Amino acid sequence: MKRGVGQGGYSLREKIFLKLRQDILDGKYKAGDSLVEMKLAEEMGVSRTPVREAIRQLELEGLVYSIPNKGVFVEGITSQDIEDIYAIRECMEGLAARWAIERMDEQSLKELENLCELMEFYTGKGDLDRVGELNSKFHDLIFESTNSKPLKQILSDFQYYIGNIRLASLKSPGRAEQSLSEHKAIVEAFKDRDVEKGERALVEHIRNTRLNYEKMRRD
Amino acid sequence: MKRGVGQGGYSLREKIFLKLRQDILDGKYKAGDSLVEMKLAEEMGVSRTPVREAIRQLELEGLVYSIPNKGVFVEGITSQDIEDIYAIRECMEGLAARWAIERMDEQSLKELENLCELMEFYTGKGDLDRVGELNSKFHDLIFESTNSKPLKQILSDFQYYIGNIRLASLKSPGRAEQSLSEHKAIVEAFKDRDVEKGERALVEHIRNTRLNYEKMRRD
DNA sequence: ATTGACTCTATTGTATACAATCCCCGGTGT
DNA sequence: ACACCGGGGATTGTATACAATAGAGTCAAT
Structure with missing residues (x-):
């Protein structure tokens, strides 16, 4: 099977993590914006799984916070x-x-x-x-x-x-x-x-x- | 559906993350030990998914390192x-x-x-x-x-x-x-x-x- | 008009199925 | 004996299916 994103040695999760982090730091997503797994997954042409994992890592870094069963929101840096x-x-x-x-x-x-x-x-x-x-x-x-x-x-x-x-x-x-x-x-x-x-x-x-x-x- | 582990307000992932981290810090898993997703999942009576997510977080914290397609290994702290x-x-x-x-x-x-x-x-x-x-x-x-x-x-x-x-x-x-x-x-x-x-x-x-x-x- | 219950939708949480990869191990030819 | 090659098992990587939950909107009863 052909992979959509994961060419450069990294796993999909890794690439998505780096991309999302960069996007947040670049201000592409502003504080308070909600990150919807499905939407992101479709945009990047992958399934929800690697997106989820990337988001979990962002969460640990404190760049996003997640409200259970509700969504995850950009925290950003002030x-x-x-x-x-x-x-x-x-x-x-x-x-x-x-x-x-x-x-x-x-x-x-x-x-x-x-x-x-x-x-x-x-x-x-x-x-x-x-x-x-x-x-x-x-x-x-x-x-x-x-x-x-x-x-x-x-x-x-x-x-x-x-x-x-x-x-x-x-x-x-x-x-x-x-x-x-x-x-x-x-x-x-x-x-x-x-x-x-x-x-x-x-x-x-x-x-x-x-x-x-x-x-x-x-x- | 009845949830196996996730009673205390936290999600399964959260609980697993905390448990694994504690176990590593307690020395239950020593440096170099390999953490196998399926094994952990069975032990805790959950599926691989939340285990994976927890492991990804541990990875970001530097407590484990993962070799793609090979496994994840405990780094521990010296x-x-x-x-x-x-x-x-x-x-x-x-x-x-x-x-x-x-x-x-x-x-x-x-x-x-x-x-x-x-x-x-x-x-x-x-x-x-x-x-x-x-x-x-x-x-x-x-x-x-x-x-x-x-x-x-x-x-x-x-x-x-x-x-x-x-x-x-x-x-x-x-x-x-x-x-x-x-x-x-x-x-x-x-x-x-x-x-x-x-x-x-x-x-x-x-x-x-x-x-x-x-x-x-x-x- | 207000409130309360109810359904419906969007979203996440979890489980499972399938694909890709690595590595060990044994066989085979030299 | 030794290098090489290939099969198969173990493990992760990714995709999808299904369950649970929160919240918004609706509608009826008061």
């Missing part, structure tokens, strides 16, 4: 949530920096440096979408290097949640250049294996990102 | 994970204290005080299981009062993860009394609406819990 996430990250990325600097191997360090150079290149070219991508990889690499499952999980989720925000923030004038120099400082500290400096640099970076977001929101 | 969780909590509960003190209403404050008094009572009676329960409620109430969805979600999950550890820790000699006095200090700070003091008290409390855990592990 700007309050985003501010909270930045505050939390400010704490946790410090921890991440500490652990990563202690545990990161030479190869990952090289890769980190490389990512930073690529960011410089694309920042120069003004391709900010690409820069945003690299930015994600940069931080993901740090999370990965902490070698801490709990920390990794939290920060990766958060990263995904605020991905769009961060991209928008990156496009505000001057921010990309500032962000770049902050990343350079982080790489510097990592190369020196200087925990104190790295922690400061990373926390500072998050802090500036948050401030920029708040400034952007005011306009 | 003692490294637990130490990491304590370290993370040490950061985040400070944040929680700050937010909760600023935002907690009088009624919740009363309740917090009440929980502390109950803990004192049961600590005196030596009913540590009950104390552990109250302890969970105590911290949950604080999380709730932060009014921050992201923070709440993370800390509640962690709390659940390490629930058993904490209970064991509470039973080591003298720890219950120490824990009680720490809780009293927290309540004190909350009543005074003293952010600095509350933050210090709560962080210190987590820190001591962690130290006690490490000490316990060494024996």
Whole structure:
């Protein structure tokens, strides 16, 4: 039998989960919208089963809430949530920096440096979408290097949640250049294996990102 | 139709999810064990569907990992994970204290005080299981009062993860009394609406819990 | 006019049926 | 002895069928 959606290595459920999450984060479904299993299933040309499973996962992530026998509704994330996430990250990325600097191997360090150079290149070219991508990889690499499952999980989720925000923030004038120099400082500290400096640099970076977001929101 | 398991307000999926999670955390399923949908379904007298949904949620929480078309296997949590969780909590509960003190209403404050008094009572009676329960409620109430969805979600999950550890820790000699006095200090700070003091008290409390855990592990 | 019961529809909850996949294991040829 | 190939069982992935429930709208009795 020919499969409708599930080509790319992932299972249908996985693909649907990612798609729905992206759609919610993109605002395609607004808070309060109801997600009807059958409707979604038809739209994607699959049965209800994988849709259900995807929705259950969204529920656990807190992006939707479900009222038994009634329906499931989009929760979305508020700007309050985003501010909270930045505050939390400010704490946790410090921890991440500490652990990563202690545990990161030479190869990952090289890769980190490389990512930073690529960011410089694309920042120069003004391709900010690409820069945003690299930015994600940069931080993901740090999370990965902490070698801490709990920390990794939290920060990766958060990263995904605020991905769009961060991209928008990156496009505000001057921010990309500032962000770049902050990343350079982080790489510097990592190369020196200087925990104190790295922690400061990373926390500072998050802090500036948050401030920029708040400034952007005011306009 | 008569329902087999889903009596208590929850859906079958919910109950199965909670049960499986508890079983994994209790060590009934050890790391590497495979969870077979059909087997679990038969054991609980339900069909595969709700079992699948529960497993998908466990997967998202990182407690199991699934290899497509092969099976799902218990990941469990290592003692490294637990130490990491304590370290993370040490950061985040400070944040929680700050937010909760600023935002907690009088009624919740009363309740917090009440929980502390109950803990004192049961600590005196030596009913540590009950104390552990109250302890969970105590911290949950604080999380709730932060009014921050992201923070709440993370800390509640962690709390659940390490629930058993904490209970064991509470039973080591003298720890219950120490824990009680720490809780009293927290309540004190909350009543005074003293952010600095509350933050210090709560962080210190987590820190001591962690130290006690490490000490316990060494024996 | 209001209220209460009732049916009807939409939706989810659960069960089962069927398809696809992986992997072990044994046979077979060299 | 050993590599290779193929069958069959076990397991998950997906689809569909059926049950239960909530809620809205209707209609009759008061």
